[in-house]
Amino acid sequence: MRSRVIGALRGLVGSTGAVAVALLLGAVIIVLSGDDPRDAYRALFDGAFGDRRSVAESLVLATPLIFGGLAFAIAARAGLFNIGIEGQFFLGSLAAGLVGAIDLGLPLVAHLPLALLAGIAAGAIWGWLPGALKARTGASEVITTIMLNYIAFQISSFVLRQDATLAVNPDFSTTDPVEATAELPLLLDRTRLHAGILMAVVAAMILWYLLFRTTFGYRIRTVGLSRGASAYAGIPWGRTIALAMLVSGLLGGLGGAVNTLGLAGRHYSQPAGYGFTAIAVGLVGRNHPLGIVLAGLLFGALNAGSTRMQAQAGTSRELVLILQGLVILSVAAFAAVGRIRRDTRPTANIRPGADRAATVGTEPAIEPRPGTPAL
């Protein structure tokens, strides 16, 4: 118990430090580009927290990132690196957009769940596929998920051309607008804040329970920490990672569906890039549901504030992308410093890799040679 508290504190210090380092380097970049970092960051902060409306906007933009971060985390806990959240999110958005745009004559209580389910199913299939491929053939999920991202983009492009049979815009760039019966309800007047943020928090709570209080979660974590030890304990590696990837894709797909039904109002042909920010959210949140909610709020706030930063201080809002990249690199550097300290301690051998999954997420578990049968 005590060691867990210390571990959590160390994680918090590491993540906060990494964010601080990134903001500091960001300030240097602002100075180099000829602006005043104090003005820029003040505008950024105001844009994120200044009034009721900006707080609501931060929460709105945090919602897809929390879903994506949770999706990254469950795969990472099983020892897999899911770069495919972008594609899972995108197909979830497409499926929910298609179902949501049809007037089925159903009330909200039936149409909305149906549209959400469509998104969940699409994401779950797109997550399960690379998991099952890895389980069956050893194919690296890093490569297969990158490929599946681009295949997802093309599926969307193909579907958006079928204006004769499906509810899509004749210019092939979007689905038809979502019907009122499939829209997520708004929470606050005169803001864009919708019920998605509550769903994201509930999803985080469920994922925490799943990971830390169920046999399935125990299996996922064991497989992620050591494939050899899990095989010795009789845990089926292949089935566990395929299921973990299914849940990961499901969360990504739900994120896409929520974004389309709550915020965007339709599926757009251009991917929004939430899937890649989700990786940063997962890493900064240490693959822990609570950490991910906090990290998602942080990145949501950065995105929300960047618009005002560009308008008021003249600093390009793309700075936020740079900050994201720097945060990931700093988290990795902090983890490396911790690892080097541990390795040079004389007792290091007693607890090899004790908190691996919690520090970087996916330390390379021993990769099987392709063609090697699953254990």
Added chain:
Amino acid sequence: MTAPLLFTAMGGLLSERSGIINIALEGLMLLGAFGAAVGTHYTGNSLSGLAIGVAAAAAGAVVHAVWCISLRGDQVVAGTAINILAGGITAFLLPTLFGSAGRSPSVEQLPRITSSLSILVPVAFALVPLTWYLLFRTRPGLRIMAAGEYPRAAESVGIAVTRYRYACVVGSGVLAGLGGASLSIGDLSFFTVQMTQGRGFIALAAVIFGNWSPFGTLAAALLFGAAQAIQIQSQALGLPISQDILVALPYLLTLLAIAGLLRNSLPPAGLGRHAAD
């Protein structure tokens, strides 16, 4: 169409053969394309611009190498960070330097052989046998592959795994930089935000589809380049095949190849592993 892909794929091959996963290719290519266009704009000379683009991509590769090799960080995490960072830096600098958000001013193109081919195209094709010769017929090449297959064993017989891996990753940056430059100042004459559009990932796919061999990678790059070219003209030609399927083809083939459904896929055994593991 194939030259940007081929340069970047040869870079990916070099890095992966030394045991370092390089999904940063996309970002490195973007840095190369950006550096080349901006460098040409400020020096007024496309060859100096080319050098600046290559240097920018190599600098990005140094970051990847430090994180992967010296800090022993996760290679996929580092690559992801560099891709995000490269997208951010180029999109941030473009309006800061030129005031316009989407596109750089037009710049001079690289010297040309014919109206549609820049001098980089034959260089890209010449690189393939050169890479093959380096890897399979020279001492450093065999050492690189030893580092990629079994870093610990390589280290135990006195091969400086760290040094070879650094050289290969930085080399992959130089090549991805050439790939990016042949896109922005070879095929075109300007830089646009996110102009690589996943070409770095297609290059990585070509390495995998080519089973980590130089000539296999060349064949894959030609196939993928042709799919792109046909896709652009498919509507004009009135082909009965959907252009979306053509665009998806390289990814689909690579997916099948890595899953061993087309043939046995054999990546370097030490890919992603550290010498100290």
